[in-house]
Each structure stands twice: as C-alpha cells, then as structure tokens.
Amino acid sequence: MNPFQYTRSSAATGAIQSLIREPQAHLLAGGTNLIDLMKMGVVVPERLVDINPLPLKAVEKTAGGLRIGALATNSEVADHALVLQDYPLLSLAINAGASPQLRNMATVGGNMMQRTRCNYFFDTAMPCNKRSPGSGCGALEGYNRMHALFGASDHCIAVNPSDMNVAMVALDAVVHVKGPKGERMIPFAEFHRLPGDHPEKDNTLERTELITAVALPASAAAFKDHVHYLKVRDRSSYAFALVSVAAALDMDGTTIRGARLAMGGVAHKPWRLHGAEAFLKGKTADAATFRQAAEIAMQGAKAYQYNKFKLTLAPNAIVQALQTASA
C-alpha cells in the first residue's frame, strides 16, 4: 500500500475542512472497501481522514420515522430492535451482504459509498472510465457476466454492488449530508447516479460533503409484514449478487394495497421498479399477476455478451421474491 498521511477527526466540521484543504484526501470509516482498493492501487489517497470518532453511530426513533447514524455498523443496523420491528426488509438485505466480520466493520455511510466490483475497475492494467476517465471500458466488449441490464452507457456498464442500498431505495430512505454550505437532504433514489458521460461519479455527494445519517420514513413501516430479499449469486453465501430483489407488500387479505420493489446487480444504482409497483397496486396476489409485474419491470433491459442469462434470471427472481413476500 502506498504511504499516506493520517488525521483522526472528532468533529464533522474538521473532517469537511480537511476535504476542502486537500483534494486528494479521503474519509475513512469501516475501511472494508477503501483499504482493499488502496492495497490494489485502485485508489491512492494522499491523506486519510479517520471519521470513526465522530458521534454518528446512533439509531433512534424520530417524529418522522427512524434515523440511522452514518457510522452505525451494518451489524448494528441489521440487529437493531427498531429495524427488525418496522423495517425488516433492511435487516434481510444487510445480512445478505458480505460476511459477519465485514458487517461488524462496515458502516451505513461506507456501504453507500462502496465502489463497483467490476473486475476491470479493480485491475489497474485494464481500461476503466470509472477508475481512469477517458481510458475506455474494458467490460463493454469484455467478460461482462456481472454487469448491468438497465441505465448503462457506452462509457460504463458496471453495477452498484450493495444489498443494503436496494432495501434503502425500496423504503424511500432519505440521506442527510453535511458540507461547507451546511446541511441538505438527498432522496436515496437520487443519491446514486447512472454512469452517463461521467462514470467516475458514483453518486451526487459533493467531494467535500459528509453523510451524517439515513432516515427511514414512518410510512415505509406499512410494508413490514410482507417482505423478502432474494439474492441470487454464484455460491449460497458471501458473494456479490448476480441479481437481487427487495420486495415489500402492504396486503389486505389477498389484495395488494401497495408494493415496493427494487433490484440489485442490474444497474449503476439500486434499481427501483416503479412501473411494476404501480401495476401491482389493487391486484390480487397470485403467480400470473407477479409474472406480469416482472415483465413490466424488465422493459428496456439491455444485455451484453455474457450477461444475457440475467434477462431470464431477473424476472424469475422478481416473481419468486413477490411470492415469498406475499405468503
């Protein structure tokens, strides 16, 4: 690992000042992604600003719902009584990701900031517009088995690797950030972005901003009784998703009052399925309805040479997730 300078920060303002002062400074939280990337030479920061001492770990009930501090670990959130009670989908999604050891280290803010697992991004001998803008995309004509079906561009077809993000977007979470100009809120669906002409930008967070919390609205708790997170991967645990589906239903008997659906492993951002959700509303929960919803969800999907199997896998996964959630 290349040498770097290290600052321990105990106040958000100090951490932000460090980012303003040094364009090559990176924030360090759990480190499970950043330290890995630094060992590979993919990210080479001149300074790490260790924000672990910041008081951003609390998970607490608020008037509007639940506020999860950005430095709460993935394990702390997944095991939290209030999360299990009102937002079990989030708990399922987090526990589908990584390993217990990594979830004990990784934070909520860090999970949102994790980089793609595209092999061409990780291999510094390969072209990658995300790692090195303008160098080209190795995956476009390469081994693109893990890659996107939706919202990709000619510059990047990588996917966001997070499971937590898929549940967060389905639950209409809101991201709280702090920067030089003060605080602002970003809807979770607008936090991550599509690659377009700037695949080097994973999200809409400014470089000098810090995530302080993620808020879950009380309204999302209406979906707590019928949830499922289905993750399809190359082995039964501890692997990134080929396709994942977060499904949450608000049911009145066998009638669907409302649905929340999102997919992981298919786009540069967690992929919310608004069209399928609208279709499911008011319908009876049965296999034919779920199949139709899946077809709607897959409209506009575009596969590449090695990920064509996802065109079949993804709708099947949607149907199965809905069936399990509604049961």
Added chain:
Amino acid sequence: MSTKPGKDPERLEKESDAEGILSGSRRDFLKTSSLLSAIALTPGTFIRAAENQWDEKFADVAEKIPLTLEVNGVSYSMKVEPRVTLLDLLREQLHLTGSKKGCDRGQCGACTVHVNGVRINSCLSLAVTNEGKKITTIEGLATGDQLHPMQEAFIKHDGFQCGYCTSGQIMSAVALVKEGRTQSREQISEFMSGNICRCGAYSNIVKAIQEVKSNQI
C-alpha cells in the same frame, strides 16, 4: 496449537522500549492531535499562510503515529505507520503469528480477531484506527494450558486439515456462539460464511460449534 504468545509480552515490551518504540509518549500524541485539530478548525486564509511552516512537521507526524492498545490483556504502546494493518501489527511487530494472512483482502477470514469483543477481519483494519481498543487473538483464548472449549471441540471433531484457516475459524466460531447464531445447521453455515476452508472441513467445524453450543445450555 500454541497456547502462549510467541514471545513473553513483558520481555517484548522491554525490547520494544529499548528500540525506542515506546518513546512516543501520550503527551507527544496529545500535542500532535491538538495541532491537527487546531489546523482543522482554522479559517482557510490562516492555514494557507501557515502551511509552508507546518509542512515538515506534518510529514514527521504522519510518518509514524503513536498507538496504545491492549492485546490479549497486555497493554502495548508503540508508533506505527498509518498504512500498517492490524494483522501486520499483530504478526510483524507483536510476533503474534496465530492470526493468518490468507487473501489479505477480507475474502477468506483467516485473519479474524476480536476487537472489543466483536469479530472483524484484521487485514482490512488499519492498526491506527484501533487506538485504546482491546484485541483478542487466537493466542489469547486459552487460560494457561487450559484450551478454550472451542479449541478443544475443533481438535475432538477434526475441524481442520492443513490448519491455515483454523485460528480464524475458531475466533469466528467463538463470536458466533456469543452472537447466538447457532439455532440451526443452516444458520451456523450462513454466519460462518466469512471463513473459507479450502480443505473442506466445514461439516466437522459445524459439529465442533454445535457441541460447544449444546454444552453451554
């Protein structure tokens, strides 16, 4: 499996002192950190004016960071480069080589240790982020010559072949029982999935964990 650290901790501490590893006092650290905080909180113009003057001191400060932590009940004070991982600190500086370096990327679990009672991958944790924390490694599980029940169970059930992943498996298994994730074979497998065993001793590892769990009730 050794039940003692590679070196007597007291002797190690003295050696470290002789090498000047302990010379970074608490006071130096406080000075340093308040210097960094002061600069972090100072308006931009002042910083720009002061920058040149402080550059070298920053470099000195950043080269090695004072660190105090407790490993297996023994307190250590030393100076470490920021890029040193907890795993490398344990193995290379404290000579506690029970924690293994497998992938060095958080994919195999051979480096699993407990930090403040919680299992983590020490290969992805920078040592300097563990200031003031209590670390337990495989060397700290036994009490004298009395092995930890999980160590006994791994031996009894042949929970290993080559042994390279074993210290990580045992550290993970001890935490798993404490977490209460032993309700079924499937749950044990899922919550042990961060520890890879290329010899394939999984079924015996699960048996060892189930025995320790059943003896606890």
